[in-house]
Amino acid sequence: xxxxxxxxxxxxxxxxxxxxxxxxxxxxxxxxxxxxxxxxxxxxxxxxxxxxxxxxxxxxxxxxxxxxxxxxxxxxxxxxxxxxxxxxxxxxxxxxxxxxxxxxxxxxxxxxxxxxxxxxxxxxxxxxxxxxxxxxxxxxxxxxxxxxxxxxxxxxxxxxxxxxxxxxxxxxxxxxxxxxxxxxxxxxxxxxxxxxxxxxxxxxxxxxxxxxxxxxxxxxxxxxxxxxxxxxxxxxxxxxxxxxxxxxxxxxxxxxxxxxxxxxxxxxxxxxxxxxxxxxxxxxxxxxxxxxxxxxxxxxxxxxxxxxxxxxxxxxxxxxxxxxxxxxxxxxxxxxxxxxxxxxxxxxxxxxxxxxxxxxxxxxxxxxxxxxxxxxxxxxxxxxxxxxxxxxxxxxx
Numbered sequence: 001x002x003x004x005x006x007x008x009x010x011x012x013x014x015x016x017x018x019x020x021x022x023x024x025x026x027x028x029x030x031x032x033x034x035x036x037x038x039x040x041x042x043x044x045x046x047x048x049x050x051x052x053x054x055x056x057x058x059x060x061x062x063x064x065x066x067x068x069x070x071x072x073x074x075x076x077x078x079x080x081x082x083x084x085x086x087x088x089x090x091x092x093x094x095x096x097x098x099x100x101x102x103x104x105x106x107x108x109x110x111x112x113x114x115x116x117x118x119x120x121x122x123x124x125x126x127x128x129x130x131x132x133x134x135x136x137x138x139x140x141x142x143x144x145x146x147x148x149x150x151x152x153x154x155x156x157x158x159x160x161x162x163x164x165x166x167x168x169x170x171x172x173x174x175x176x177x178x179x180x181x182x183x184x185x186x187x188x189x190x191x192x193x194x195x196x197x198x199x200x201x202x203x204x205x206x207x208x209x210x211x212x213x214x215x216x217x218x219x220x221x222x223x224x225x226x227x228x229x230x231x232x233x234x235x236x237x238x239x240x241x242x243x244x245x246x247x248x249x250x251x252x253x254x255x256x257x258x259x260x261x262x263x264x265x266x267x268x269x270x271x272x273x274x275x276x277x278x279x280x281x282x283x284x285x286x287x288x289x290x291x292x293x294x295x296x297x298x299x300x301x302x303x304x305x306x307x308x309x310x311x312x313x314x315x316x317x318x319x320x321x322x323x324x325x326x327x328x329x330x331x332x333x334x335x336x337x338x339x340x341x342x343x344x345x346x347x348x349x350x351x352x353x354x355x356x357x358x359x360x361x362x363x364x365x366x367x368x369x370x371x372x373x374x375x376x377x378x379x380x381x382x383x384x385x386x387x388x389x390x391x392x393x394x395x396x397x
Contacts, residue, residue, distance in 0.1 A: 096108050220335050289320075
């Protein structure tokens, strides 16, 4: 099987690869519909401001759930939480396909937050715990590459199928992927090393003290600012780009999905080598390059209307996104103690969710004041602000 061959090549066990593949299916359930989700919301009666509000809910509820759900995962077991997340994702896709109004979409979005607020940080923490300390960048690169595969394959499927399937049928298709991931997790559930289980059982560091350790870490606070800046700009992009491309530029839905595929491909391509590179030269240089090129990418989206140049911008976007993600998560594992790793991952994911919430709310509101080009330039400025924060990070905290 695929994960057995990968395990032999890399030294990571097949249960770890089964977890990574299940994470791919988790991402696929969303990305196969993501390129046209805003258009789907408009189709059932939402307006542009309401689309922004839907995206804000997608970020807000996971934001408030991530830390509590991580604490629950350490008590009931990570595998159970992962299985529950896939079940919720599967059923949410079916519910989306049945939605007939803006309110229905809101309700399903809130329900799906139980999954999006728990799955990724539990999976990522498990991958990190199963990897050697000197291969954290490698492990994060591999895991995020598998997530990137979902970001690549989903839009590609959407591009190929959106001309033939209705939005509801695309959602039914998206439900198949978490079902596959569920089967893999049940067959090859991840097993933590004994020492990790014992540390978890002992709970040597309380929640309050763990949070104090997180907030006292200067580098981690600067990293939080960077993630909030990026996630705000990305939320603006996700809420508005499809509408802008179809309604303002006259680009076909299938072409918009293809542009998302290009973004997903370059994102996936960057992740594995980014992990290796950051292990060798440090985390800050890849982060600086990524944020610098993100500024250029958003500027191209704002200024040019050519499909070719938009494709170039999204290639850059994907490369920077993949490099930034791997370097940031590997940097986090460098900064925190193993006992608070899961909580730290949840915290940093919540920061991302906070930025996404702000960006989603702002996206709809900004369209009532500025043209789309100005809004995308605001996205460029947000990423520019992360550069001095990265420069000011210390090599050791």
